Amino acid sequence: MKSAENYNYAFLDEGSKREIRRCVLKAVAIPGYQVPFGSRELPIGRGWGTGGIQLTLSLIGPDDTLKVIDQGSDESVNAVNIKKFVRLTTNAEVTSDTRKATLIQSRHRIPEIPLENNQILIFQVPIPEPLRIVEPREEVTRKMHAEKDYAPIWLQLYESIIRYGKVTISTEYPCTVENRYIMNPSPIPKFDNPKLHMSKCLYLFGAGREKKIYAVPPYTNVVSLAFDDVPFERESFKGKKCRLCGSTDTYLDEIFDSETGERFYQCSDTSYCREVRLNAAE
Amino acid sequence: MNTLHQFDEVFDTQRVFRKLLEAMSNPGRTVSVSDEKDRLFGDFPSILAVAVTLLDNEVSFSTCGNTELKNDIMLVTLSPESDTESADYIFVTDTDMLAEVFEKAKCGTLSGPHCSATIIIRDNGNKCGKVRLYGPGINGETEISCPETFCLALELRDAQNYEYPQGVDMIFVSDSGDITAVPRLVKRRESNGICCGIRR
Incomplete structure (x- = not known):
C-alpha cells in the first residue's frame, strides 16, 4: 500500500x-x-x-x-x-x-x-455473545436472548461464588x-x-x-450482574500506585521483572499517565 | 456535464449518517442536514438525503403512494419498492397515512428485532406544543417543541403495544432539513393526559 x-x-x-x-x-x-x-x-x-x-x-x-x-x-x-x-x-x-x-x-x-x-x-x-460460555449453539443463544432466558449465566456466577467465594470473572464481565x-x-x-x-x-x-x-x-x-448478597466488585489496587505518575485511582498494569523478581505497577492508559506527569512537571 | 444533483455519495452520505447517528443516540435532539439536502433535487430533498444515506438494493422501501418520492428514491438508490407490510424503510409524507402505516409496519420478532421497519416521517416544521421524552439516550427526561405529526406518531406507535424488543424506530425530517429521531425504547411522559392538544 x-x-x-x-x-x-x-x-x-x-x-x-x-x-x-x-x-x-x-x-x-x-x-x-x-x-x-x-x-x-x-x-x-x-x-x-x-x-x-x-x-x-x-x-x-x-x-x-x-x-x-x-x-x-x-x-x-x-x-x-x-x-x-x-x-x-x-x-x-x-x-x-x-x-x-x-x-x-x-x-x-x-x-x-x-x-x-x-x-x-x-x-x-x-x-460478542455473553452466553457462548454456557451455550455453544448460535440458534439457541438467539432464542435465549429472545426469551430473556439468562438462568445459565446466573448459574455460572453462582457456581463461581460457591467454588471460590467470589465471582472470578476479571474481563468480559457480563452486564x-x-x-x-x-x-x-x-x-x-x-x-x-x-x-x-x-x-x-x-x-x-x-x-x-x-x-x-x-x-x-x-x-x-448498564448494570453489571451481581447478587443482592454478593455485590459487584471492581479490581482493587489498594496500596498500589503508578510508578510513573503516582496515580492511585486508575487501572494499573502489573509488570514483573524476572531478573530481580520485582513487581511494578503503572497506568494502563498511557495517554492519561503522560498527561498527569506533564501537569505535575508544570 | 449536467448532473441531476451535486450530493456527494461519499462525503455527504457520511455527514448525513453522522447526523442521523447523533439524532438516534440522543433522542429528541434536532440535527440539521440543510447543507446536504440543498445538493439534492425534487420536492423532498431532506427525505431524499436520508434515503441516499441508508438505502440501496439490499433493503426495500415504501412511500405510501407518493409516486414522485418513490421515483426519486429508486433513481438514486436502486432500492426496490415494497408494500408497507414488508418495507424496511417507510417514508410518510402524508399525515393521514400514519395510522395505516403503524398498523402495517413490520416490528421484527423477539429473536430478530432488527428486522423491523424504520419509519421516516415528514413534518411540516410548525411547532404546536411541547412533549417530554425519556429513555436511553436521554439524561433523565427532555422537553422538546414538536409538530403535531410528532405527537400523533407517538400516539399511534404506543397504541400498537409492541412487546420490546419488537417495535419501530422513527425519524422525523422537516423540509428545512431538521432531523429528530425517536427509537423504540424512548417513551413520552404523561402530562395531565394532554399532549399537543391530543387527549388520551
Whole structure:
C-alpha cells in the first residue's frame, strides 16, 4: 500500500459502509442487542480488530480526529498499525489526546478521562455473545436472548461464588443493558464496567469475526450482574500506585521483572499517565 | 456535464449518517442536514438525503403512494419498492397515512428485532406544543417543541403495544432539513393526559 488515491475513501466500498451504518442505527435503537452484519474482508486478519475497524471506517469523515488504543496504549503495534491504515485511506487527523478525539477505537479499555457526548468509543470485540460460555449453539443463544432466558449465566456466577467465594470473572464481565439484554462489554477489565453506565458518550461494539454489531447509547442503564448478597466488585489496587505518575485511582498494569523478581505497577492508559506527569512537571 | 444533483455519495452520505447517528443516540435532539439536502433535487430533498444515506438494493422501501418520492428514491438508490407490510424503510409524507402505516409496519420478532421497519416521517416544521421524552439516550427526561405529526406518531406507535424488543424506530425530517429521531425504547411522559392538544 503506497498511495491513498488507490483506495476508496475509508477503504470500504460505499455499499459496505451503508450496510454497517444501517446496522449501527438499529444497534443504537435496541441497546445491547447484537445486530448481525456482513463482515467484510480487510487487509488485516480477523481477530485483529476488524469489527472495530469496519465501524471506524464506516463512521469516519474529514472532520474527525481519531485515537486508537490497545489495552490502554496509544503506541502498541495493533494501535499504531490501525492508525496508519485509517490515515492512509482517509487522511484523517490522529491523536493520542483523549479529549481531542471524536472517534476512539479501543481494544479492551475505556480511557480514564470521562468521555463527552460528542465522542464515540468503538470497541474491538472478539466474542460478542455473553452466553457462548454456557451455550455453544448460535440458534439457541438467539432464542435465549429472545426469551430473556439468562438462568445459565446466573448459574455460572453462582457456581463461581460457591467454588471460590467470589465471582472470578476479571474481563468480559457480563452486564444487563436497560434491564433487557445481557451484554458482553468486550474484554474490558471489570474496573471499566461502571463507566458504561449512564455515560455521556456513545459506545459501539464491533465483532468482525463473529459478524455482530451492538451499542450502548449515552445515558443508558448498564448494570453489571451481581447478587443482592454478593455485590459487584471492581479490581482493587489498594496500596498500589503508578510508578510513573503516582496515580492511585486508575487501572494499573502489573509488570514483573524476572531478573530481580520485582513487581511494578503503572497506568494502563498511557495517554492519561503522560498527561498527569506533564501537569505535575508544570 | 449536467448532473441531476451535486450530493456527494461519499462525503455527504457520511455527514448525513453522522447526523442521523447523533439524532438516534440522543433522542429528541434536532440535527440539521440543510447543507446536504440543498445538493439534492425534487420536492423532498431532506427525505431524499436520508434515503441516499441508508438505502440501496439490499433493503426495500415504501412511500405510501407518493409516486414522485418513490421515483426519486429508486433513481438514486436502486432500492426496490415494497408494500408497507414488508418495507424496511417507510417514508410518510402524508399525515393521514400514519395510522395505516403503524398498523402495517413490520416490528421484527423477539429473536430478530432488527428486522423491523424504520419509519421516516415528514413534518411540516410548525411547532404546536411541547412533549417530554425519556429513555436511553436521554439524561433523565427532555422537553422538546414538536409538530403535531410528532405527537400523533407517538400516539399511534404506543397504541400498537409492541412487546420490546419488537417495535419501530422513527425519524422525523422537516423540509428545512431538521432531523429528530425517536427509537423504540424512548417513551413520552404523561402530562395531565394532554399532549399537543391530543387527549388520551
